[in-house]
Amino acid sequence: MHIQSRTAVLADENIDTDRIIPARFLTTTTRKGLGKHCFNDWRYLADGSDNPCFPLNQVEARNCTIVVTGGNFGCGSSREHAPWALLDYGIKAILCSEIADIFRNNALKNGLLAIVIDERTHRYLLNTPGISLSIDVREQVIELPNSKHIRFELEPFARHCLLEGVDQLGFLTQHIASIEAFEAYHEAEAC
Amino acid sequence: MNQARTLFEKLWNAHVVTPESADRPAILYIDLHLLHEVTSPQAFARLRANGIPLRRTDRTVATLDHSTPTLPATADGKRPYINEAAKAQVAQLELNCREFGVCLHGWDSTERGIVHVIGPELGLTQPGMTVVCGDSHTSTHGAFGALAFGIGTTEVGHVMATQCLLQRKPKTLAIHLDGTLAPGVGAKDLILHIIGQIGVNGGNGHVIEYCGPLIKALSMEQRMTVCNMSIEAGARAGLIAPDDTTFRWLKNRPHAPQGAAWKKAVESWRKLKTDTGAHHDRTLYINANQIKPTVTYGTHPGTAIALDAPVPAPTNVMEQRALDYMQSCAGKPMQGTKVDMVFLGSCTNARLTDLREAAAILRGQRIADSVHMLVVPGSEAVRRAAEAEGLHQIFRASGATWRVPGCSMCIGMNGDLAACGQLVVSTSNRNFEGRQGKGVRTVLASPMTAAASAIAGTIADPRPYMEGVANLNTPAENF
Numbered sequence A: 001m002h003i004q005s006r007t008a009v010l011a012d013e014n015i016d017t018d019r020i021i022p023a024r025f026l027t028t029t030t031r032k033g034l035g036k037h038c039f040n041d042w043r044y045l046a047d048g049s050d051n052p053c054f055p056l057n058q059v060e061a062r063n064c065t066i067v068v069t070g071g072n073f074g075c076g077s078s079r080e081h082a083p084w085a086l087l088d089y090g091i092k093a094i095l096c097s098e099i100a101d102i103f104r105n106n107a108l109k110n111g112l113l114a115i116v117i118d119e120r121t122h123r124y125l126l127n128t129p130g131i132s133l134s135i136d137v138r139e140q141v142i143e144l145p146n147s148k149h150i151r152f153e154l155e156p157f158a159r160h161c162l163l164e165g166v167d168q169l170g171f172l173t174q175h176i177a178s179i180e181a182f183e184a185y186h187e188a189e190a191c
Numbered sequence B: 001m002n003q004a005r006t007l008f009e010k011l012w013n014a015h016v017v018t019p020e021s022a023d024r025p026a027i028l029y030i031d032l033h034l035l036h037e038v039t040s041p042q043a044f045a046r047l048r049a050n051g052i053p054l055r056r057t058d059r060t061v062a063t064l065d066h067s068t069p070t071l072p073a074t075a076d077g078k079r080p081y082i083n084e085a086a087k088a089q090v091a092q093l094e095l096n097c098r099e100f101g102v103c104l105h106g107w108d109s110t111e112r113g114i115v116h117v118i119g120p121e122l123g124l125t126q127p128g129m130t131v132v133c134g135d136s137h138t139s140t141h142g143a144f145g146a147l148a149f150g151i152g153t154t155e156v157g158h159v160m161a162t163q164c165l166l167q168r169k170p171k172t173l174a175i176h177l178d179g180t181l182a183p184g185v186g187a188k189d190l191i192l193h194i195i196g197q198i199g200v201n202g203g204n205g206h207v208i209e210y211c212g213p214l215i216k217a218l219s220m221e222q223r224m225t226v227c228n229m230s231i232e233a234g235a236r237a238g239l240i241a242p243d244d245t246t247f248r249w250l251k252n253r254p255h256a257p258q259g260a261a262w263k264k265a266v267e268s269w270r271k272l273k274t275d276t277g278a279h280h281d282r283t284l285y286i287n288a289n290q291i292k293p294t295v296t297y298g299t300h301p302g303t304a305i306a307l308d309a310p311v312p313a314p315t316n317v318m319e320q321r322a323l324d325y326m327q328s329c330a331g332k333p334m335q336g337t338k339v340d341m342v343f344l345g346s347c348t349n350a351r352l353t354d355l356r357e358a359a360a361i362l363r364g365q366r367i368a369d370s371v372h373m374l375v376v377p378g379s380e381a382v383r384r385a386a387e388a389e390g391l392h393q394i395f396r397a398s399g400a401t402w403r404v405p406g407c408s409m410c411i412g413m414n415g416d417l418a419a420c421g422q423l424v425v426s427t428s429n430r431n432f433e434g435r436q437g438k439g440v441r442t443v444l445a446s447p448m449t450a451a452a453s454a455i456a457g458t459i460a461d462p463r464p465y466m467e468g469v470a471n472l473n474t475p476a477e478n479f
């Protein structure tokens, strides 16, 4: 799995899931179509036109699929609508030195690369928007324009699922015998 | 081998179906799965598409809370939904529950309410359990010594199909709390103070265990308020060891074990505590004696300060932007800031004692003409109990509006919102930009501070309003 793009930067810290997808757009029963409301209240002006101050509305940021964000990205609610919206908006990877737990988990389950990078690289990327990066999930490295390689950690099972296209529900279902055995024991103990 | 273990480890170990290894997370068994209309439809759709049944309907309970109107049905029985999408979302959960055989506390249930209020209330949440819900404030249930955490919709589907989750073992953070809460200072002030200390990311990757003499002294409802906001510090879950307070609260609840089973359960629940000498990854000590009524000044729950303390000077552009958004400035306390709306509600502070605390201050008083106050009980049971003791009349007489249970202005999905630029003193848990409406400024506070601020028309210290107000926490244990 390989992603190549110039970077766009959303430097704010603590960008919460309400900012990524405001609650009033959660009254949906599908995963589709959330992209047009991604960052809704930040991205559009009151009259519905594009907010020229929103970083991802800048000409240089258009078509960037890798976004470098300020610390603690994705904090707040557990809504999976946040990664759904980001993916639908066209974003494929989030790079940050700290990503909120539930968001990261949700993102990886949907193939959105929520990647934690070291603080030095993070500072560098925040300060140099628009550089071309290539993310290699198999090798767990990010290649910078100067051919420098930065290694990142990725939970091994999440990586395996991303690379092999493993469906985690399918994986769990394969263990149904163990689950049944556990259940029998667990429930006998409880009563 | 007699190894000292933390409460978290005991809960974790008791639910491991297969342990984690370097390349596989653990398979963790889930005892109780709570559902609501917002984060479940896509999971049900997946089951339907693949022809998979919901494995343990007896461990699954659903409610309607987020998209539901808090205005009563009209004479012809119609519910005033904010839009067709909200109505359709509720209808979808009703349909899904019928099709998959899930117990739903819907409109016709006398037990409907906010998912994190009804779980404990019905005795569904019990010590020693694993509890999940597609909702981050599932951490609330940790107050009972249950390992309870929020999950995404994909995982909701995993639990529906297998009653299990793939999980990496988190770290633990012990927060040892000493001292006592002064009059006028509630559990909400305590947890806001804690988040102010450790920061919105202070708990990332950790389960927080709250312990120490102060925690022992708190009521169940106060403990729920504390655990509820663990997620606002980024923690996976909050935990409190069960004790006699817990058992008294749970006894005779509809789903609690009865008779001999109750005795046996309590016996085993007593073992659910961190052993002396057990190791936490981090430990923090906080003395609560100095905590004052606390509010937020910024746009995340970590911006908590005493309401009479000066707003700190911003240290970077983002903090400056947050102050601009709040139309606030450094150096001035939040106290005295003009208030447009007051919201008393949410899974943080809409239980009976919360309503009593606010009502005690509002009794015989009028809220300021310029303030619109919404009181939304956390559940039908809370509403009934509050009405039985006449709290609704106190609220109404003061000029506040008494509504039907639901999440309401905590998230505003049902249309209960403030207008752009308005300032809301809110007993909910998130003051994020836009959470209560585009451009709305949210100040998080306790029910007591909310009530005092409604009367004053400005953010106000509740203590001067409390003469003759007794401690309201004990009787609610047996409502």
Ligand code: SF4
Binding pocket: B065, B066, B114, B115, B116, B135, B137, B346, B347, B348, B406, B407, B410, B411, B428, B429
């Ligand atoms: S009251 Fe607020 S925080 Fe609680 S479940 Fe409802 S929306 Fe979520």
